[in-house]
Amino acid sequence: MENMRKERIDRGIKVRTEGIYAINSMKEMMFLLAPRLLLILAILVLPFVLELAPYWKRVINIICVFAMIGISFDFLANYVGLVCLGGAFFIGIGGYFSAIYNVYLSLPVYLAIPCATITGAIFCTLVLSLCLPLRGVYFAIVTLMYPLLFTRIIEALNILGGTNGITGLDSFSNTYVEHYVIIAILLIALFGMRRLVIQDVGLVLRGVKDNDQSVKASGINITYMKIFAVFLASLIGCFAGAYLAHLYMWAGISLFALDFSILPIAAVVIGGGGTLVGAVLGCFILVPLSEVLRTFGSFRIVIYCILLTAFIVFKSEGLMNYMQRKYYQFERWVKV
Amino acid sequence: MDILIYGIINSVVLALFSLGFTLVYSISRVPNFAHGALYIACGYVAWLFANKVAAFPYPLDVVLAITLTAILGSLIYQFIIIRIRGMEISEIIATYAIGLAILEGLRWQGLRGTTYNLPVFISGSVDLFGVSVDYQRLIIVGVGIVTFFLLYVFTRFTKIGLALRGIAQDERAAMMLGINSDMTAVVSLAIGSALAGFAAILVLPLGNIVVEAGYNVLIFAVAVCVIGGLGSLGGTILASFIIGFAQILTESLISSHYQMVVALLAIIVTLLIKPSGIFGKQKQLEERV
Amino acid sequence: MRKEPILSVKNISKSFGGLKALIDVSFDIQQGDVFGIIGPNGSGKTTLINCITGFIKPDSGQVYFKGKGITGWPPHKIAREGIARTFQIMRPYYSLPAYKNLIIPLWSPRARKTGGWRGGGKHGDRNTVAVDILEEIGFERDSRVPYRLASTLPTGYQKRLELARCLAIRPEIVFCDEVFSGLSMTEIAGMTPLIEKMKIEGITIIMIEHRLRELFRVANRVMALNFGEKITEGEPRYVIEDKKVKEAYLGSEGV
Numbered sequence: 046m047e048n049m050r051k052e053r054i055d056r057g058i059k060v061r062t063e064g065i066y067a068i069n070s071m072k073e074m075m076f077l078l079a080p081r082l083l084l085i086l087a088i089l090v091l092p093f094v095l096e097l098a099p100y101w102k103r104v105i106n107i108i109c110v111f112a113m114i115g116i117s118f119d120f121l122a123n124y125v126g127l128v129c130l131g132g133a134f135f136i137g138i139g140g141y142f143s144a145i146y147n148v149y150l151s152l153p154v155y156l157a158i159p160c161a162t163i164t165g166a167i168f169c170t171l172v173l174s175l176c177l178p179l180r181g182v183y184f185a186i187v188t189l190m191y192p193l194l195f196t197r198i199i200e201a202l203n204i205l206g207g208t209n210g211i212t213g214l215d216s217f218s219n220t221y222v223e224h225y226v227i228i229a230i231l232l233i234a235l236f237g238m239r240r241l242v243i244q245d246v247g248l249v250l251r252g253v254k255d256n257d258q259s260v261k262a263s264g265i266n267i268t269y270m271k272i273f274a275v276f277l278a279s280l281i282g283c284f285a286g287a288y289l290a291h292l293y294m295w296a297g298i299s300l301f302a303l304d305f306s307i308l309p310i311a312a313v314v315i316g317g318g319g320t321l322v323g324a325v326l327g328c329f330i331l332v333p334l335s336e337v338l339r340t341f342g343s344f345r346i347v348i349y350c351i352l353l354t355a356f357i358v359f360k361s362e363g364l365m366n367y368m369q370r371k372y373y374q375f376e377r378w379v380k381v
Numbered sequence: 382m383d384i385l386i387y388g389i390i391n392s393v394v395l396a397l398f399s400l401g402f403t404l405v406y407s408i409s410r411v412p413n414f415a416h417g418a419l420y421i422a423c424g425y426v427a428w429l430f431a432n433k434v435a436a437f438p439y440p441l442d443v444v445l446a447i448t449l450t451a452i453l454g455s456l457i458y459q460f461i462i463i464r465i466r467g468m469e470i471s472e473i474i475a476t477y478a479i480g481l482a483i484l485e486g487l488r489w490q491g492l493r494g495t496t497y498n499l500p501v502f503i504s505g506s507v508d509l510f511g512v513s514v515d516y517q518r519l520i521i522v523g524v525g526i527v528t529f530f531l532l533y534v535f536t537r538f539t540k541i542g543l544a545l546r547g548i549a550q551d552e553r554a555a556m557m558l559g560i561n562s563d564m565t566a567v568v569s570l571a572i573g574s575a576l577a578g579f580a581a582i583l584v585l586p587l588g589n590i591v592v593e594a595g596y597n598v599l600i601f602a603v604a605v606c607v608i609g610g611l612g613s614l615g616g617t618i619l620a621s622f623i624i625g626f627a628q629i630l631t632e633s634l635i636s637s638h639y640q641m642v643v644a645l646l647a648i649i650v651t652l653l654i655k656p657s658g659i660f661g662k663q664k665q666l667e668e669r670v
Numbered sequence: 671m672r673k674e675p676i677l678s679v680k681n682i683s684k685s686f687g688g689l690k691a692l693i694d695v696s697f698d699i700q701q702g703d704v705f706g707i708i709g710p711n712g713s714g715k716t717t718l719i720n721c722i723t724g725f726i727k728p729d730s731g732q733v734y735f736k737g738k739g740i741t742g743w744p745p746h747k748i749a750r751e752g753i754a755r756t757f758q759i760m761r762p763y764y765s766l767p768a769y770k771n772l773i774i775p776l777w778s779p780r781a782r783k784t785g786g787w788r789g790g791g792k793h794g795d796r797n798t799v800a801v802d803i804l805e806e807i808g809f810e811r812d813s814r815v816p817y818r819l820a821s822t823l824p825t826g827y828q829k830r831l832e833l834a835r836c837l838a839i840r841p842e843i844v845f846c847d848e849v850f851s852g853l854s855m856t857e858i859a860g861m862t863p864l865i866e867k868m869k870i871e872g873i874t875i876i877m878i879e880h881r882l883r884e885l886f887r888v889a890n891r892v893m894a895l896n897f898g899e900k901i902t903e904g905e906p907r908y909v910i911e912d913k914k915v916k917e918a919y920l921g922s923e924g925v
Binding site: 122126128130175176179181182183185186187189190191193194197198201303307310311314341342343344346347349350351353354357358361 | 412414460461464465469470471473474475477478479481482485486488489490596600603607611639641642645646648649652653
């Protein structure tokens with residue numbers, strides 16, 4: 046092929062669906078709606094489909110928990126510019142807070158979880174805001190530290206059940222509630238965040254990532270914006286943690302485990318950073334993989350890390366971006 | 382008195398942990414989160430040579446291990462980091478992932494089961510002002526101080542060292558003067574990894590080789606660098622002494638569970654009071670448009 | 671009776687390590703001035719702006735805006751008072767389309783308080799006002815230009831986008847850091863009406879420039895810096911004849 050180059054052009058239907066024309070006809074509407082409906086229906090239907098495989102049915106809940114951490118990581122890293130290396134921190138705080146409310150303060154499950162989500166998020170945000178006025182690498186360091194710090198503190202001071210953890214948490218009323226609570230909140234979080242990042246507020250957050258000097262020069266306090274973003278991410282993460290604690294009916298230091306930090310990051314990179322839905326896709330790939338590899342012990346983590354690095358270096362756009370590109374554009378070779 | 386001696390030993394140990402990390406960051410602005418993994422990897426390789434290859438004397442094992450670690454570090458740069466250079470987010474994630482892969486890989490195969498140790502250089506102990514100190518620890522302090530001094534001389538007086546400092550201060554200007562940025566990054570990563578390995582050979586004989594130590598070393602190194610100021614060699618050493626003594630004091634006054642907690646709390650306190658660290662130059666640079 | 675200057679800079683000094691970037695610089699600016707700051711490269715012009723707008727803390731000296739001391743304030747607080755600036759190294763919000771770049775300043779507290787440029791800061795559809803602002807500063811409305819990703823715009827448009835970003839917060843003072851650099855003669859001719867428009871709105875404009883001829887057409891007062899020190903100040907036609915200024919640019923042998 047002499048002097049050919051690849052040209053990418055938006056598909057006709059993509060151009061037609063921009064702006065008001067999107068509701069022109071059924072075809073255009075379906076172009077936009079179909080992927081989203083597919084996602085929603087698929088997830089909603091999954092628990093029924095897997096009735097015959099109860100082990101895998103339970104894995105759906107775990108996938109959703111990891112996906113929520115993945116969404117918060119994707120949001121913070123690719124929309125605000127803050128790399129959170131310790132998603133386990135949210136899980137742990139959410140889980141322990143819910144355990145405190147449920148076991149020590151005897152609140153019922155459906156009160157304990159929301160309380161844990163909100164107060165946990167406030168706690169996480171306060172504790173993380175120390176490094177927010179500083180450069181991105183400090184946030185990465187601090188988020189790396191906190192899960193480990195809290196693990197050691199709980200061990201050393203032997204509070205909150207020490208190494209045994211807090212047992213006796215209430216569970217959900219039945220397995221369907223178990224499934225659909227987390228699925229519903231996941232979908233709300235996913236579509237909510239996707240909506241947020243195109244709102245004016247979301248644009249400001251993305252501006253912080255792109256060019257924080259310009260944002261400052263417009264009179265916006267960057268630190269407050271970052272605090273707001275961290276709070277949102279913490280809400281999502283702490284809910285996931287609170288849910289998980291009640292799923293296991295136990296809150297222990299394993300809630301701060303490395304797995305909860307690294308798998309979501311790998312999921313986001315593989316699934317496609319910056320899309321939010323890539324986190325969900327990545328988790329649907331990696332969590333079952335991790336179950337299959339359970340017998341290998343820490344080899345799982347090695348696999349995540351190798352996949353992660355390979356994707357970052359070679360195919361850093363991730364699966365979702367790749368698929369989006371194919372969906373929105375077509376390529377052809379043209380003569381130069 | 383024993384607090385003073387143990388404090389000094391602990392501080393030098395921390396400083397040895399941190400030198401590699403701070404050097405790499407100050408020169409190439411790459412935060413090498415695989416630092417702890419390189420530490421343990423070197424220890425493991427040394428153990429392999431020492432126990433599986435009877436023909437080599439221990440000093441040769443050490444040299445080989447450190448060299449291989451340095452090569453590993455530069456390979457990490459050459460094949461992975463170089464492609465994502467400049468994208469801080471990706472650098473952090475990638476080095477962290479590589480470090481985890483190494484550490485967890487060793488946990489899976491290699492550092493499993495029985496205990497693994499490296500031999501001490503000279504066994505036995507000596508009485509110092511009424512405190513019993515083993516020779517290994519004395520050697521650590523001695524070698525550590527010599528290393529700091531040599532590094533100081535190297536970065537101030539040799540051509541390569543000055544080139545590295547030049548890149549550290551202003552990358553573009555240095556490049557215009559003909560200093561190759563990628564080359565210096567490879568060199569800095571090689572030296573940083575070698576320093577990590579060097580610290581491993583010195584310090585691991587004090588205990589067993591465990592994967593946990595890799596995480597601990599990373600956390601300590603980062604703590605020391607944040608407090609001393611990312612990018613400042615002098616700050617690193619000063620910060621090691623501060624944390625080192627703080628740890629020893631809490632150990633004797635409260636209990637020994639708190640070592641890690643002290644380091645992590647120290648980071649938080651520093652971020653609250655003087656975020657750029659004691660000698661940090663970052664704040665100024667952060668503000669420059 | 672002399673009017674109080676809108677911006678008063680007194681004895682600003684700043685060193686970076688051994689390098690003295692600014693040495694005891696003082697000047698006053700009246701409301702409505704178009705004030706030029708000139709000087710060879712490295713004379714400290716951008717550092718001066720950084721010190722005034724809060725991106726760098728000066729080692730000593732004071733800055734007063736409408737009588738209020740703003741020395742050492744953080745940049746967003748100073749911007750909120752009404753001092754806007756462009757950046758020499760242009761950095762639009764790359765991942766956003768051009769008009770969305772303006773949503774961010776229109777969202778800022780100052781825009782919301784003052785209503786922003788053409789009322790864009792009020793709650794409501796910032797998108798439409800953003801496109802209107804772009805049209806006003808020279809983006810052709812019906813073309814795709816306002817909707818293109820900011821990173822794909824040519825230099826002239828990016829410069830205007832920078833200025834639009836400043837205008838969106840309805841400033842009282844705008845610091846233009848080398849807005850004419852890299853532009854062709856026609857492009858500069860296109861920018862000049864924009865500056866006139868800003869003057870009519872009552873905005874005080876401070877321009878750092880290397881293109882002296884173009885600057886002297888619009889400025890009514892000019893200050894020259896060299897090696898961090900102020901060497902002269904006054905009307906353009908006198909400054910251009912000043913021997914010290916010639917020496918600074920051409921060297922003492924070239925004069």
